[in-house]
Amino acid sequence: MKIISVIGTKDTGKTTLVTRLVEKLSQKGYSVGTMKFSHVHFDLADKDTGKHRQAGAKIVVGTGKETFILFDNPLDVESIITTIESYDELDFLVMEGFKSSKFAKISVSSLKDDYTIQQVDVKSLNDEKMDELVEIIEKRSYGLLQDLNCKKCGFESCADFSMDKVQGVAPEVHCKSQFKGALLEVNGKRIPLNPFVQNIIAKTVTGMINSLDKDSEDIDTIKILVRDRD
């Protein structure tokens, strides 16, 4: 899953650009998710779920035609991305905000850092320019990097890889150690796994499950949670 972050100062068109990117990427056949950073509460205090939270619920869930889970504390970005990746196979995650993150960024204002691949004026982005922007994002964005530094992409380190990606030097090179076969978290922290280790874990656990359940040939996903209560 590649990640692009839209950054900018207040009221400069971040949400407008995020929605346009979601539309464009979806039209190209990509499966897209979004994530927004906010200093204010997401839930409205006068709604039922807001009342649940005010009463002291640590986790509030709303479900019906759609489902949301509201935690009463912020989670770190890596944990949220891990949860998203464990839930669905998205091609792109478009983030609004997160200006200090180390993902490829589009800036809609004067904000800029080493990860900013383009600065744009949202009002002047016509359809043609949006198409060009999406092409740049396809080539220069990348997924969650965890300093595994496995060198399988040909770079000495993940930092070197990300710098060349955002600068457009390595448009066709991709991180080889993204989540494909197995994802491991210990104490809420994702453990970086190279493709070889992912393969071993995936095959070992699948073999174990198959030996428990003879009818489980169509396994798509296995989730195991181990909690040490001692």
Ligand code: SF4
């Ligand atoms: S393949 Fe991925 S994890 Fe390995 S060094 Fe390159 S960017 Fe880092």
